[in-house]
Amino acid sequence: MTISEKNFNKIFNGFLILIAIAMIFRKPCTLLIILFAVFNLIFIKKLNYSKQSLALILLIASPLVLEIIMFWNNDSFAKGLKSLEKYSSLLVFPLFILGNYQRIQFLKILRYYSVTTTIIMLFFFIRFIIYFPELIHKYINGIDLWEMGYEFSNSIGIHAPALNMHLAFVSICSLYFVFESFRLNEKWILRLSNIILFILSFFFVLFVNTRMALFNALIGFVLVFFGEVMRKYNLKKVLGTMAVLAITLGGVLFFFVQSNPYMKEKYSSVTFAHMDKIGKLDEIEHPEAKVFNSLVTRVSIWKSGWELAEKNLIFGVGASDGKPELVKYFKQTNQQFLAKYKFQTHNQFLDFLIKFGILGTLVVVLYIFTIGYLGLSLKSAIVFSFFFLFFTSNLTDDFLLRFDGIAFSGLWMAIFGSYWLQQKLLLIKSSQSF
Structure with missing residues (x-):
């Protein structure tokens, strides 16, 4: 089967965008991952690996490799096989994404992912209001405020901390594109739409209302601000941007806390x-x-x-x-x-x-801190924010036991790794031109 390079690139990046968006819906996402694997197997000759990409593949697949090595230690063969199966995406993503690393359209994937996920959340939020009016009534009247985020997440079919981990990253990406729209001097309607999308994405983080996700979103905002704004703008623009961001976040937080007084209790006495x-x-x-x-x-x-x-x-x-x-x-x-x-x-x-045993903890440290290394090496606030988000989330939860944590981290690690390899290639080419 033959296909033009242009069409292959479109389909390949389209798959990555769809998988990233569908990550909060396990069954559709699983189907997309299978189709993605089949598509790449059909065009397997297009895969191209370097020594660095092979090293990254091994790092991303390390939890799967550990499961295989330690398989003998399971008391039940069937349960061991079921545990092993959960990590299959950590083979699919690095093999096929890093094998096509030069084709990855990093910022395009991030933009489509953040915009579409926010719009989907808006749809589910409106649906929640229509189909669960009794919960909204309780919320407005300050009754059982603790359950709202969990009920909303359940209506989608995902655990609240897992959903909010995704939404925190979406919100961080949305803020990045707000800054980008100003840096690129885009039309006012595009700037406004980016600001609205950011406010919506942050509102959904607040609505689901899990502690680590909110903390990580705020830290991510700080990292993006210092990493992308202070590095690229003069002092006057930095101070102006800081003031606008502080007012926007402060306003959203103020109105949300006013309508949800349980937040004060949850983040202090309850915790x-x-x-x-x-x-x-x-x-x-x-x-x-x-x-x-x-x-x-x-x-x-x-x-x-x-x-x-x-x-x-x-x-x-x-x-x-x-x-x-x-x-x-x-x-x-x-x-x-x-x-x-x-x-x-x-x-x-x-x-x-x-x-x-000890090897297990070493593998987790290696797996997660690889993302941190990529972020520091790329000097990318988004990549480092993802590392901080996933690292801290796994201090208080265990997301490498769940599809929405395994596939989520594996997908983005492979994409970040591809972007890192692209930058390395650009440096080599620029050094050769002199």
Whole structure:
């Protein structure tokens, strides 16, 4: 089968845009990944690898490689195979994206991804208002404000922290394109549309209202501001931009907090309540109502997880046995609340330590900090913001257990890696021309 280079590039980048947008919808995204793999297998002769791209492929696929190496340690062959299958996208993405790294249209993919995802969220938000008026009524009247973001995420079919991790990155990208529209001196209608899209994207982060995503979005805004604005503009423009950004973010935050007073409680007393009860949650009356999402619950889980990991530091307990062994340990240590709800580790570094031993934690560190290296090497605020977002998210959750974390990180790592290889190639060409 033959295809022109122009059409191949369009289809290839189109696949990446669609996969990025569909990442919050597991089944459609899985189908797109399969079609993407088939498409690249048909045109396999177009793949071209360098030593650097092969090294990046190995780094991105490292969690999958670890699963394969440690497969023998699973108690159940079927469960081990199921665990292994989750990481298949970490082979597909680096092989085919880095094999076509010169074709990647980095900023175009980011723009389509951020704009389309924001529009899709707007559609689901309007749908939520129409189909769940009783929840909106409760929200307006200040009743059960804590449940709103989770109910909205459930209406889409995704866990709230996972959805908000995606939305935080979308919001960071949207802010970048606001600055770009001013830098390129685009028409006022394009500037205004970029500002509106940014405000909408940030509103959805606030609406889903998970703590780490909001924190990461704000840090990402700071990184984009200092990385993209202070580096490219004079002091007068920097100060003006800072003032506009502060007023915009402050205004959105003010009006949202005014309509959602639970935010003040959630980010203060709720988060840090009962810290004297670490490992003793059953002493709290009705812990489900008081500390289900509090820091004390996370720390209690981490304490038990570390104690379990210490007993299996060399090889771990096995990929498919991490959660069952942790729940068993909750029961052995008479922690009924944690055992009842079968909590996962909520820390990816600790999760891999329990499953694979010391090697597991080393692989997670290598995997995540590769993104940080790419961001620093590229001097890209967006790439480094993604690293910070994914790193901190995995300190309080375990996104390399879920499709929306595995595929999400694998896709963007391969795209970032391709962009990094492009810049390396440009440097080589420019040095040869002198």
